[in-house]
Amino acid sequence: MADNSKKSANHQKGDPNTTGHSWDGIEEFDNPMPRWWVWIFILCVIWSFGYWVAFPAWPGISKATSGVLGYSSRGDVADEIAQFESRHDALFAQILETEPADLADNEDLHRFAVNAGASVFAAQCSQCHGAGGAGVQAGGFPNLLDDDWLWGGTKDDIVQTVAYGIRNEDYPDARYSEMPAFGRDELLSEEEIQQATHFVLSLSGSDHDAELASAGAEVYDYNCSSCHGVEGNGDPFMGAPALNDQIWLYGGSEETIYESIYSSRFGVMPGFDGRLREAEIRAVAAYVHQLGGGE
Template identity: 50%
Template sequence: MSERKIDEISGVETTGHNWDGIEELDNPMPRWWLWTFYVTIVWAICYTIAYPAWPLINSATTGLLGWASRGDVRQEMQVAEAAKADYVAKIADMPVEDIIADDNLRQFATAAGAAAFKVNCVQCHGSGAAGFPGYPNLNDDDWLWGGTPEEIQTTIAHGVRYEEDEETRYSEMPAFGDMFSREEASSLAKHVIAMGQGGDLTGPGAQLYADNCASCHGETGAGDQALGAPDLTDAIWLYGSSEAEIIAQIRAPKHGVMPAWQARLGDVTVKELTVYVHSLGGGQ
């Protein structure tokens, strides 16, 4: 058991603690430190009396001064809302094309759209809007349903294959898994790859493509935005461009769903998102 004693060298009493023969001196704290500590205690007590501090069941103590930072924040928000009210009103009344043509409105809508994008869209399209496998890249110029401001607005407002919206974009590629043998699917995939690479288009997959795919993707494979049929001749692939990935899409195609944002966000925010997405560089 440790014992308190007087240190022979310093003459200071020890605390009784001992670590491997090393003893701790019980030196008193500096007076200035103690007084500073006492002042902080008094300050804390005064603060909790003067300002909101102690949580209650449904609220908190209001403090003698009755001040709260929420009031200042509320006032600042009201000032900010009033400052942008004119811009919001104009955006609500103007078509997207006119908003983009107005420099001030375009800058405001782009900034507001960027904020809305970070809250609602980055989960699928990424923080830089570059997308992921199965989620389109919004920076390129390959648009399944068209990249004009009006077309982008329609896609954002009504979504894609979103059953709760009657005006949603809708297209669905048939599953050819029961129609084609694996060899036929491979021949068709090779033909599709050749269409984008300038290869031989006279192979066994040519007739399969003409009979089953050209009605939507076009004879040259350039796609049809009115049908939501992708361009098969470029280097942009939503689900992968390897032969195995194309075969998988032919046999059992994947169909993504994009929510309709009009009812959730309102007309103004949809327009702001439209302006922002169009500004990324890929808009037509």
């Protein structure tokens, strides 16, 4: 190691002292830091003290110091959200002033309603109906992409359904119907339920036992046709599904149809009146309507 107190053998006149370190004979001059760098460093230290006082900086037990300026990045985000909501309020007001059936007449307003409704749907409805609205058969959550509507598929019908829900106890205006449990409550015999099952299968053109279906026609006529219709067309006023197509809420197999007749189905949907603004309910109705199956 070179001795810092002495000049090295390679030291020339006018050279500064070395640091005292030597690597393979290479020595390092002990030059002072440039003045401009030192002053920048000092100014940064002074600026940091000012920042600590003016802005949130030091963490505490429950929160950081707030700073004398009271700045908050959360506040900035809240202000931006408020600005966007302020701009959207005017459009939401227009949605309220427009009948749901007439919304598509204003292309720009309809586009905004659909986009706003998509956000509401993703946050409030997709958990049951799926991100794309295709529903979940295993849980009895309806597919919103087809044109088979239990309670009607007009925009006004959808607004009513979204606002008050189905078979819940929270809203007097909730849509309500209840299918008898023909097997559980011993309204029909096991044989009659089998016959009715195969008749329903025949209505939709599914594989069935012709002999059982023939006998089930009378069982269906006496017990089911008042709600589902003589030809199985269903009744949106009562929320009775059509049975003469291949669209099934809980599945169209012999087992699932038998279970529906035996134990009944009683799906419940919450209402969103009071949880969403009326304009948001209309917006999500516009979104659902344009998915492809709206009447």
